[in-house]
Amino acid sequence: MVMRYFPMAGVSLLAALVLSACQSQQASPLAGVWLFGKEVQDFPGVRMIEIKPQGDGYTGTMTTDWYGPMPMKDLAVKDGVATFGIFNGNARVPVKTWTARLDGDKLHVTGEVWYGKLDNDAVRGSQADAEKRRFHLTALPPYAELKPDGLAQTPPMGWSSWNKFADHIDDKTVREIADAMVSSGLRDAGYRYINIDDGWQGQRGADGQIRPNSRFPDMKALADYVHGKGLKLGIYSSPGPKTCAGYEGSYGHIQQDAATYAAWGIDYLKYDLCSGEAFYQSAQQIRASYQEMGQALRATGRAIVYSLCEYGRGDVGSWGRNVGGHLWRTTGDIEDKYQVMAKLGFDGNGSPQHAGPGGWNDPDMLEVGNGGMSVEEYRTHMTLWAMSAAPLLMGHDLRNMDRQTASLLENPEVIAIDQDALGIQGQAVRKEDGAEIWVKPLAGGAVALALFNRTDKPLSIEFSAKDAGLRQLATLRDLWAHQPLVTDTRHITLPAHGAALLKVSGNAL
Ligand code: GLA
Numbered sequence: 011m012v013m014r015y016f017p018m019a020g021v022s023l024l025a026a027l028v029l030s031a032c033q034s035q036q037a038s039p040l041a042g043v044w045l046f047g048k049e050v051q052d053f054p055g056v057r058m059i060e061i062k063p064q065g066d067g068y069t070g071t072m073t074t075d076w077y078g079p080m081p082m083k084d085l086a087v088k089d090g091v092a093t094f095g096i097f098n099g100n101a102r103v104p105v106k107t108w109t110a111r112l113d114g115d116k117l118h119v120t121g122e123v124w125y126g127k128l129d130n131d132a133v134r135g136s137q138a139d140a141e142k143r144r145f146h147l148t149a150l151p152p153y154a155e156l157k158p159d160g161l162a163q164t165p166p167m168g169w170s171s172w173n174k175f176a177d178h179i180d181d182k183t184v185r186e187i188a189d190a191m192v193s194s195g196l197r198d199a200g201y202r203y204i205n206i207d208d209g210w211q212g213q214r215g216a217d218g219q220i221r222p223n224s225r226f227p228d229m230k231a232l233a234d235y236v237h238g239k240g241l242k243l244g245i246y247s248s249p250g251p252k253t254c255a256g257y258e259g260s261y262g263h264i265q266q267d268a269a270t271y272a273a274w275g276i277d278y279l280k281y282d283l284c285s286g287e288a289f290y291q292s293a294q295q296i297r298a299s300y301q302e303m304g305q306a307l308r309a310t311g312r313a314i315v316y317s318l319c320e321y322g323r324g325d326v327g328s329w330g331r332n333v334g335g336h337l338w339r340t341t342g343d344i345e346d347k348y349q350v351m352a353k354l355g356f357d358g359n360g361s362p363q364h365a366g367p368g369g370w371n372d373p374d375m376l377e378v379g380n381g382g383m384s385v386e387e388y389r390t391h392m393t394l395w396a397m398s399a400a401p402l403l404m405g406h407d408l409r410n411m412d413r414q415t416a417s418l419l420e421n422p423e424v425i426a427i428d429q430d431a432l433g434i435q436g437q438a439v440r441k442e443d444g445a446e447i448w449v450k451p452l453a454g455g456a457v458a459l460a461l462f463n464r465t466d467k468p469l470s471i472e473f474s475a476k477d478a479g480l481r482q483l484a485t486l487r488d489l490w491a492h493q494p495l496v497t498d499t500r501h502i503t504l505p506a507h508g509a510a511l512l513k514v515s516g517n518a519l
Contacts, residue, residue, distance in 0.1 A: 036063075037063050038061075038068070038087045038090065038092075039090065039112060040061050040068075040087055040090065040091075040092050040110060040112060040117065041061050041062060041063055041068065041087075042060070042061065042134060042135075043058065043059075043060050043134065043135040043136065043137065043139060043140040044058065044059040044060070044061075044110075044117045044119075044132035044133070044134060044135065045057070045058055045132055045133055045134075045135040045139055045143065046058065046059075046119075046130055046131075046132045047130075049130065050128060050130050051126055051127060051128065052075070052256060053076060053124075053125065053126040053256060054074040054075065054076040054077055054080075054098070054123055054124075054126045055074050055075025055076055055252075056072055056073070056074050056119075056128050056130075057073050057074060057075065057143050058072075058073040058132075058135070058139075058140065058143045058144075059071070059072050059073075059110060059117065059119065059132060060073075060140060061082075061085070061087070061092060061110075067085070067086075067087070068085050068086075068087045068092070069081075069082070069085065070082035070085045070092065070094060072096060073143060073144065073145055075251065075252065076098075076250070076251060076252045076256075076285040076288070077098055077099070077250075077251075077285055077288035077289070078145035078147065078251065078261075078288065078289060079144075079145050079147075080096050080097070080098070080288065082094035082095070082096065082108075083095035083096070083097060083105060090111065090112045091109060091110070091111045091112075092109065092110040092111075093107055093108065093109050093110075094107070094108050094110075095107060095108065096108055096121060096123045097123075097288075098123050098124060098287065098288045099287035099288035099289070099290075099291045100124070100287050103123065103124045106121060106122045106123070107121070108120065108121030108122075108128075109121065113131065115133070115134065116131040116132065116133060117131065117132045117133075117134075118130075118131050119131075119132060145251075146262060147289075148261070148262050150290075150295065150298035150299060150302060151298060151301060151302050151305065153298070153301075154301060154305065155332040156301070156304050156305065156308060156332060156333060156334040158331065158368050159308070159313070159334070160368070161313055161315050161336055161368070162315055162336035162337065162367075162368055162369070162370065163367045163368060163431075163433070164367070164428075164429040164430075164431070164433065165337070165370045165399050165400060165401045165402065165428055165429065165433075166202075166203055166278070166315055166317075166336065166337060166370075166401045166402075166403070167200045167201045167202060167203070167401070167402040167403070167425075167428075167429070168201050168202055168203025168204060168205055168241075168242070168244070168278075168402075168403050168404070169187060169191065169196075169201060169203065169204055169205065169403060169404045169405070169408060170203075170205040170207050170244070170280075170375050170403045170404075170405055171183075171184070171187075171205065171206055171207045171209070172207035172208065172375065172405065173344070173346070173375055173376075173377055173380060173405025173406070174380060174405055174406050174407050175209075175407075176208075176209070176255070177207075177208050177209025177255045177257070178209070179206060179207070179209050179210065179225070180225035180226065181225060181226050181227060181228075181232055184204060184206060184232060184236070185232070185235055185236075186409055187204060187407075187408050187409065188204050188235065188236050188239045188241055189239070190408035190409045190411070191204065191239070191241060191408055192239050192240070192241075194408060194411060194416060194420075195416075195420060196404070196408065196416075196419065196420060197239070197240060197241060199419070199420045199422060199425060200402075200425055200429065201402070201404065201419075202240075202241055202242050203241070203242050203243075203244050203277065203278050203315070203403070204236050204241050204242065204243055204244065205243075205244030205245070205246070205278055205280065205403065206226075206243070206244060206245050206246060207246045207280065208246050208253050208254060208255040208257060208282070209223075209225075209255055209257060210222050210223065210225070210226050210229075210245065210246070210257075211223060211247075211253070211257040211258045212224070212226075212258070213258065214258060214263070218263055218266055219266060219270055220258060220260075220263065220266075220267055220270055223257075229245075229274045229276075230273070230274045230275060233274050233275035233276060234275065237275065242277035242278060243275065243276055243277055243278070244276065244277060244278030244279065244280065244315070244317075245271055245274075245276045245278070245279055245280075246279070246280045246281075246282065247259060247260045247267060247279065247280075247281055247282070248260060248261075248281065248282045248283065248284040248285060248286055249261060249264070249281065249283065249286035249289075249290065249299040249300070249302070249303065250283065250284050250285030250286030250287070250288070250289060251285055252284060252285040253282060253284050253285075254282055254284040254285075259284065259285060259286070260281075260303070261285075261286070261289070264302050264303055264306045265306045265309065267306075268303065268306035268307050268309065268310050268314075269306075269309075269310055271307075271310070271312075271314065272307075272310035272311070272312040272314065276312075276314060277312075277313065277314060277315065278314060278315040278316075278317065279303070279307065279314055279315070279316055279317065280317040280319055281300065281303050281316065281317065281318060281319060282319040282320075283296065283319065283320040283321065283323070286299060292324070293323065293324025293325065294324075296320055296323055296324045296326075297324060297329050297333060300318050300320070300330075300333045300335065301332075301333040301334070303316070303334075304316055304333040304334025304335065305334070307334060308334060315336045315337075316334050316335050316336055317335070317336065317337050317338070317339075317372065317401075318330055318333070318335040318337070318338035318339065319338075319339045319372075320338075320339065321339055321341065321342050322338075322339060322340040322341055322358075322360060326338045326339075326340070326360075327340065327360045327361055327364030327365070327371055328361075328364060330364070330369055331368060331369040335369060336368060336369060336370065337369070337370040337371075337372040337401050338360075338369075338370075338371065338372055339372045339373075339374060340354075340358060340359045340360035340371045340372060340373055341354040341358040341359065341373050341374055342354075343374060344373070344374035344375060344377060345377070345382070346377040346380040346381065346382030346383065347382055347383070348383050348384075348387045348390075348507055351377060351383070351387070351390075351391050351394075352390075352394075352464065352507075354373045354374055355373050355391065355394040355395065355398065355400075356394065356438075356446065356462070356464070358373065359371050359373040359398055359400065359435075360373075362434070362435035362436075362437050365399055365433065365434075365435040366433040366434070366435075367431075367433040370399060370400065370401055370433075370435075371398070371399075371400065371435060372400060372401050373395070373398065373400050375401075375403040375404070375405040376391065376392070376395065376402060376403060376404050376405050376406075376419075377391065377405055377406070378391055378392055378404065378405075378406065378415060378418050378419055379404070379405075379406030379407075379411055379412075379415035379418075379419070380405060380406045384507070385414055385418075386505050386506070386507055386508040386509075387507045388415075388418055389418060389490065389508065389509055390462060390507055390508060390509040392418050392419070392421075392424060393424070393460050393462070393490075393509040393510075393511045394448075394460070394462070394509070395428065396424050396425070396427040396428035396458075396511070397427065397436035397448045397450050397458060397460045397511070398435050398436060399428060399430070399433055399434065399435045399436070399450070400428065402419075402425070402428055404419060421489070421490065423487075423489040423492065423513070424489055424490070424511060427450065427452070427458045427489070427511065427513070430450070430452045430453055430458075431453040432451060432452060432453045434450055434451050434452075435450070436448050436449055436450025436458060436460070437449070437450075439477050440477060443465075444463065444464045444465035444469065445461070445462070445463060445464070445465075445469055445471045446461075446462040446464060447459065447460070447461055447462075447471070447473055447477050448460040448461075448462065449477065449478055449479065451479070452513070455515065455518070456513055456514065456515045457478040457479065457480065457513070457514050457515070458489075458511065458512070458513055459473065459477065459478050459511075459512045459513075459514050460509060460510065460511050460512070461473060461502055461504060461509065461510045461512075462504070462508075462509045463504035463505070463506065463507060463508050463509070464507065465506065465507075466506045466507065467506055468503055468504065468505050468506060468508075469503070469504055470501050470502070470503040470504075471501065471502055471503075471504060471510075472500055472501050473500060473501075473502075474500065475514075475516055476519065478514050478516070479518060479519050480514065480515075480516035480517060480518060480519060481516055481517040481518070481519055482516045482517065483497055483514050483515075483516050484497065484515050484516040484517075485497065485514065485515045485516075486499055486512050486513075486514050487512060487513045487514075488510065488511070488512055489511045489512065489513055490510065490511055495512070
């Protein structure tokens with residue numbers, strides 16, 4: 011190689027050498043790579059800390075299993091102690107102050123993020139160790155819009171394991187639920203999807219392919235069994251490295267996972283942001299990450315209903331369809347409590363103009379039959395979901411269902427409101443002192459009219475033809491009682507937290 015002399019370059023090289031000598035003289039012994047052992051808490055699974063001098067100060071990263079590399083916010087290094095903040099991308103999780111303190115040749119680190127605490131020692135590592143532990147980030151795809159594929163022309167109906175079983179779910183239970191779906195008559199009432207939520211995942215093989223855990227010995231055989239019953243099988247994953255219950259997510263394996271699901275015969279995917287919230291914080295990034303899986307599912311060529319679960323962030327209803335989604339959660343998680351269900355269903359279920367054939371606002375799965383609400387409250391739950399054209403995904407144990415639960419879920423006249431071909435999401439036309447009147451126009455010109463008593467005392471609710479957008483009420487039918495009402499009925503008395511669901515007809519206003 012011919013050495014040439016560049017005077018200016020020589021000066022700047024000299025300056026750089028002087029600067030770096032100063033820095034290394036001043037660099038705190040905290041600078042460098044610090045490694046944690048396996049004893050640290052699984053959440054968020056802190057593996058490594060790296061602190062580097064930068065300019066007058068320092069920059070640092072904490073590498074975790076859940077959230078990948080997390081930048082240290084406001085890192086300050088002074089007298090052998092570093093303080094910094096850690097943010098997991100969730101605005102509701104406050105950023106707390108962490109400390110890293112030298113203790114002999116170890117670094118003692120304490121801090122909290124969400125429910126994860128660290129109070130552990132790290133040992134010094136090399137750059138080579140750092141490379142081995144470094145989290146491999148992957149790029150998001152460029153913006154694209156997927157065309158409609160014709161699935162989910164009416165809101166999906168089925169069952170999901172989460173509300174009743176959480177992650178205590180296995181092959182045997184799923185088969186028994188499929189059996190009960192048929193024997194109870196629920197399949198023939200329209201409930202077709204049997205969805206395994208979080209908790210089926212095992213580890214990835216050396217080829218990167220996801221394997222189910224030991225509770226699911228053969229996913230393909232399970233899909234065959236479910237299909238043999240005239241039902242469809244759903245599964246669950248996350249765009250992050252970990253799902254919400256801490257199982258393996260799809261980060262870095264999106265196309266491979268979509269292909270695996272298709273090969274197993276999966277018909278439905280719920281894709282839950284979970285740990286992905288640290289990677290994808292802006293609406294554009296969240297959208298791109300859901301688009302990536304939407305494209306991967308399409309590329310399989312299999313008809314797979316795609317359920318977006320990112321809790322309504324970034325105005326998901328305005329782009330859910332464009333990323334291939336057929337339903338999108340609009341809210342946080344439902345609980346088997348009237349107040350939680352009511353908050354989601356009455357007040358939180360997105361913008362009705364986003365819903366319609368092929369794409370639905372999803373206020374979360376049903377709790378009917380789980381025991382935490384009264385029969386009247388469950389009737390309200392079902393009425394509200396039907397009026398909202400919400401997906402009807404049951405969440406109870408179908409193997410032990412009492413008659414009252416079955417009659418709430420199987421009522422064909424109520425299901426017909428939810429599944430109406432126009433696909434209009436109903437909405438409140440009047441709200442007064444705890445009384446709400448909701449209207450949902452139906453195919454053929456009739457109107458579903460729901461009355462709700464949100465108070466904890468009985469209430470008589472008055473309604474009119476005008477509420478339904480009609481000139482007069484020519485016919486009225488009570489869909490829970492399965493009988494007509496006399497045409498001059500204008501009041502209905504509802505129990506505390508109760509609901510009535512009517513189908514009315516007349517000339518339009
Ligand atoms: C999130 C979702 C729930 C459920 C759990 C599983 O909380 O919102 O519906 O899927 O994760 O861990």
